[in-house]
Amino acid sequence: MTAKLKLALVGCGAIARYHLDGINKYAPRIEITAAIDPDMSRAEGYAAETGAIAFPTLAQALQHADFDAVDIMVPHHLHEELVIMAFAAGKHVLLEKPMAPTIDACQRILDAAAQARTQFPGLVFMVAENAQYWPEIVLAKELIDEGAIGDIITARASFAMELPPYFFEDETAWRFSKAKAGGGIAIDGGSHWIRPLRMWMGEIKEVMGVLGNPLPQMEGESMVRSLVRFESGKVATFEALMAEAVMAPQPWWRINGTKGEIVIEEGLENGALLLYNAENRNGLRVAEPLGYANSFGPELRDFAHVVLDGAEPAADAAYALGELRTALALYRSAESGQWESVWD
Ligand SMILES: NC(=O)c1ccc[n+]([C@@H]2O[C@H](COP(=O)([O-])OP(=O)(O)OC[C@H]3O[C@@H](n4cnc5c(N)ncnc54)[C@H](O)[C@@H]3O)[C@@H](O)[C@H]2O)c1
Structure with missing residues (x-):
């Protein structure tokens, strides 16, 4: 073509x-x-x-x-x-x-x-939502669907990052304004940790969480600690932290199943996927890591494919409401101290 x-x-x-x-x-x-x-x-x-x-x-x-x-x-x-x-x-x-x-x-x-x-x-x-095309997230989905770790028991999504320079490069620093950004890191970068949970574990029903503000210059939250319950009844954790502080590397993802575990290490340009199961007790590095930065190209390629060839997109636009609704429900939960429904 x-x-x-x-x-x-x-x-x-x-x-x-x-x-x-x-x-x-x-x-x-x-x-x-x-x-x-x-x-x-x-x-x-x-x-x-x-x-x-x-x-x-x-x-x-x-x-x-x-x-x-x-x-x-x-x-x-x-x-x-x-x-x-x-x-x-x-x-x-x-x-x-x-x-x-x-x-x-x-x-x-x-x-x-x-x-x-x-x-x-x-x-x-x-x-x-580039997480839909993030190579390690897609590979994890394939492994899960093949049964490599059995049935998912739970997952841990942990987004932790030192305040990046691009947050305040623009003199208007719109991300520090709740009115402009709509919230803090849950509504922003957090979406890339919420989408994969939905890809692997299905639709989210309700959330419960607390928020914190370790970044005083950001009106919205710069810390999230939360529980995410799916329609299936399964529960995962979603954490996010941004601070002006050095942080040790830690896995961005851990997915536990009845037969094993998948770990995705942190990495914009790397971030290996490791598979632990009976055949791979010490962890198998399943593919050469590509990392988060390599999600944008496949996303743009898919957009071109949809426009030029009439193909179906990997996810339709309305599906992206799920990450936003999860973040907004978290904000309500932080106020109410209760589980809050994502879709009602
Ligand atoms: N997928 C990801 O990983 C990811 C990462 C960062 C940002 N984002 C998203 O990308 C968007 C932009 O974020 P960013 O970090 O690039 O912000 P940014 O502040 O670095 O860049 C925004 C640009 O938009 C320009 N702009 C402002 N008003 C405009 C207008 N009316 N018309 C055209 N340009 C205008 C600004 O001058 C600026 O250059 C946001 O929606 C953000 O959530 C996604």
Whole structure:
């Protein structure tokens, strides 16, 4: 298939680097034709690298540039306005997670997508939850489905990270504002730890948790300790911690089954998967580690496949409400001290 997907990068900040590296490595059918950011030095940097044209706003790019799809990578409170503008122009949309900071805003986005499809049949809307394509997460799912660790008993998801520079690179530091981000690390990076739990263990029914604020500059939570109960009745733990402190390496994932255990070590560019079972008592390193950074390319490649070939996406947009709803239920639980339902 030689058709190319002409794509506009909307927001040329921290995650745009990962998206572009992923496109270069995994998605040769994508051609970047516009790079958009009110910070024109950023837009121009990406334009120079890709041969695209730089614009300060999506509105101007829609008037003057040639593209079929947008890849929206802006602060959470700006998602709704830009995605709805793109739908109105008939552009396919890949939108960084979370879909929006509130369920009401998500519903408006989903309604706008449905409305746009009446005018533009086949319009694609995907939420970029890259954990769906994270090589070790996908491999763990395959192993679980093959029965390598028997039936899952429980899992531990632990996201722990020293405050990364990109959190405050932008002078507006939107992630420190609850109003802009919608919360703290559960609604943001936490989603990449919640999605795999859903991929492996099914839908989440309810959560109970406590929140903490070790990062004083962040209004939202920078620590989560929680229990996650699935429709199946099984329970996992979800922990998250961000602090201005050095942290020792620790597994990001442990999945215990009736016959063994899968461990996924921490790693943006590595993060080995180890399988422990009767045949592998000392742990088998199942494949060369690829790590979190190698999830973005397959995500962009899937988006191109869906748009160009009419394929089904690995997960539809509404499925991404599950991570947001889990985070919002955690916030309610921290207030009520009770289990809180994710879907009611
Ligand atoms: N999947 C992941 O692992 C991951 C990691 C980081 C961020 N993200 C998501 O990506 C999105 C962006 O996060 P980031 O870390 O890149 O933020 P960032 O602050 O580094 O970059 C955002 C960029 O958007 C630009 N921008 C602001 N308003 C704009 C507008 N109206 N039109 C176009 N551009 C505009 C800003 O100038 C900035 O360059 C968020 O949804 C975030 O949750 C995902």
